[in-house]
Every structure is written in structure tokens, then in C-alpha cells.
Amino acid sequence: MLAPRCGMSDVQNEIDSDTGLPYQWEKKRHLTYAFENYHPSMEESKQRLAIRESFNRWSIVSGFKFRDVTGIKDVIPDIRIGFFSKCHNDPDCFDGHLGVLAHGYYPEDGELHFDKDEPWGYPDTTKSKNDLLEKKVFDLLEVSTHEIGHVLGVDHIPNARAIMFAGYFPTPDINGNYIIKKMTDLDKEKIQEIYGPNVGTGVASRGPPILPNRQNNTASS
Template identity: 30%
Template sequence: MASKLCLQLCLLLAFITPHLTSARHLHNRKPSPFLFPKHLIGSSKNDSIVEGIHKVKAYLQRYGYLSNENEKKLSTDAFDDDLESAIKSYQKFSNLKVSGVLDRETLQQMSRPRCGVRDTYVSVGQQEHENKNTNIEIGGSHYTFYYNHVTWPAERRHLSYGFIHDFPPQHVDTVRRAFQTWEDNTKFSFFLSPRVQTADILVSFERGEHGDHEPFDGEGGILAHSLGAVDGRVHFDADDRWEGDPMERYDLETLALHEIGHALGLGHSSSSLAIMWAYMYKGFPKTRLTIDDIEGIRALYGS
């Protein structure tokens, strides 16, 4: 009788244990980040008014797809022609199905961690239009220029850089490698400034509002940004995870390459393979420039 009872208990434990393990795994697993209410999935202009759509408008305005001229209009939940057009522009630039509909793929893309520099830009000889993403493809390339189209003058090709605000020493060599990669592929050379006060490019970790009117947002969301050529400031969000398991942290060298590209005058690329692609995926570092990145910098400064 006792052996029969023992056998029954063993069978019961064999059945329960996997389910307990699975439940514990699901409990400990971090939820997939999703910035927008899930009821927005499938929303379109035909829906007229959709609760929470103003959050999508704020995102598209933040990254240059919607004009900020009418702030009252941006604060409403009306799904109008302007929003549909902005979504289509965003989908095209992000290599998504261009429909003007807020499908799951579009909202997931909007939820991914990214660079804080907006996606609009100007090409040579063009005026900037904040409500129009004037994408240009040259010879099959997908690069763009930084939205203010400022470049370093011809006499400044030997640029200094410095680390400020108690930059973590363990990350210095990583950023130096990123500068070296750009030097190997451009007419620029870079050196560590002996006096940080005079450095052309200043690199730092920052939190929240940090004096450039482009506040960071804590973990996830905006990972870094640069204020473009000549200004030269490059900022990483200190609240994001930059150390530890490669599958759980953001790769600093990838972000440094990206932000230095902005500091040289490049905008975002519509190629997901390029260093200048706006989004970052954990566990997928990029440590080399692509043809698209190199063609972009050569379009700015010559071969």
C-alpha cells in the first residue's frame, strides 16, 4: 500500500513540476515593452476618433513626421488625414507595409528602443520642412543627413574629443574604438583632447533633463542622442543598461558609432543593416560601418 502511495506521489510531482517551472518562468519574465495602448492595433482614418491616438501623434511629432504648428490638434484623439500621411511616411522609412493603418508591426516598431535624433533631414540645397520627411535615395543608398544640415568646415578634419561628467572609465576604450572606426573610413582623424574644455566632441552619460532641451526618459525608449556637427555633444542615457550579459544590455560601441555619425553630420538611414539605423536590439551589436554609412559620409565630405 505504501509503495503504491509513493508511486502515485511521484507521478503527481512529475506532472506538477514542469507546470510550476513554467509558471515561475513566466512570472519572472519581463513583459515585452509596448508604448501604446493595445486597443490601438488596427486603428485607421475610418475610425475617426480613437482613445489614446494622441500618444501616437506625440511620437510621430517627436521624430519629425508631424508638424508641431497646431499643438491643440496634436493633443486630440482624432485620426485625420495628417496622421494617416505621417504614419505612411513612418512606415516607408521603417521598411514596413505602407498602409496608413496602425497595425501591430508599426506599433511594435514605435515601441523599440532607439536614438533620440528625429528622422527628418534635409538634402543638399533643400529647405527643411518639419511636416514632410523628404527622404532621398542616391544610387540605391538609404542614408540621410542630420536635419539641420550642418557639417564640419573643410579646415576641421582633425577633431578632438573628450569625456565629461565622470564618464565611466570602463567604457572609454569602447568609445575610442568607435572613433577609430570612423577614422579608418573617412577623411577625419580623431584624438583625445589634452584639455577637455577645448574638445570638439564631448561624450557623456546623462539622466533626465540635462541641459540640451532633449531629456532622456529612463530605461528603454531613448538610448542616446547627438546634437550634430560642430555642436559635437554626444549623450548616452545613464539609466539604460550598458553592462552585463550581452543579451540583456545595449551595446555601447554600436551606439557610439551611431552617435558619432550624427556628430559628423549624418542622419538616420532607412536600412536596418546600417550603423545609422535608428533602432537598437539587445544582443545584436554592430561594430563595422556598412556601404550605406560610408557612402553617406562621402556624400557630405567627398571621397
């Protein structure tokens, strides 16, 4: 329980009494997202790359399409992404370094928040992978993939291999190299329980080039 983890409790997504299913995006399969701010110690381009890759992962297994509308005027995004410290105008205050890393909220809230007091990284170099393995920084790609799962309505999965596992445990391979955690069949099955199988091949999220209505249905990570 002292390990870094998702801020969401292991209470499951509530069931919609009208549909008998967990809360979900009822009518939308094309969702937009935008950054409200960036983490000051990580390159903005890498933050946007990590988030885009996370959305792409869910797109492939769900059939959702995502578009980055950061900086586009007169567009209200479905999903709002930002880095915040301690209490920040939602029901779940962050707790400083370590502990809770991030939290997302069940549909159709659209809030996705990361703890600004944590150091964040992206696994694109040998040095960054070593830093991730030693927990000098936390993997924004892994954590954002997990949180986007909550934003889409997916619960925690009690299996450490799954991206929707609540705990954060960076793992080396047999050679001591950092393993980038990937989506599993368990994650795929979980989202398809809500939205059905993906009849297409998935579509990568779209948006600008990578450059230097809240409901009380909470799920934080």
C-alpha cells in the same frame, strides 16, 4: 516604436544654404574629444575603449582624425561626451530606462550624450555578449558609433544592417552568438556624400593610454 532607439527623429540633417550640403565640419578634419563624466556602473577603461573604437571606425571611412584630450588642461574639445539623466541642459530630455538610449547633435555642435539610466556594456567577453544579447545591458560600442555619425552630420539610414539605422536590435548568429554590429557600405557612402572619398587609409584616434557653442541643428539617438 517601443524598441530602444536613437533619440533623434527621422527628420534629416538641415541643408546649409551656402554649400547646398548637410551641416558639416567645414574646416576641421582633426577633431578632439573628451569625457565630461563616466557611467558609474561600467569600468572607465572600457568606456574609453568603446568610444575610441567608435571614432576609429569613422576615421577609416572618412579621413577624419580624432584625439582623446580627456583630462588635458587648457584644451577645449570639439566633441564633449557624457552620461546624463532626464533633463540635462539641452533641448532633449532623456526618458529613463529603455526608450531613447542616446543623442548626438549635428555639426558643429559637438555634444554627445548617453542616458545614464541605462545599463551599458562592451562586447569583450562571452558573458558581456550574452548580457548584450539579452538586453541586460546596451552595447556602448554600437550606440556610440551611431551617435558619432550624427556628430559628423550623417542622417539615419532606413536599413537595419546599417550602423545609422535608428532602432537598436541586438542579433544572434546562426549559433546563437551575439553579433557585433559593424559599419556597412551604406554608412560609408553616407558620410562620403558629405565629405568626399577618403583618399588615405584612415588614421586611428589618438589620446592618453586607456586607464582604470551649440547651434540649433539637432540630431539625437
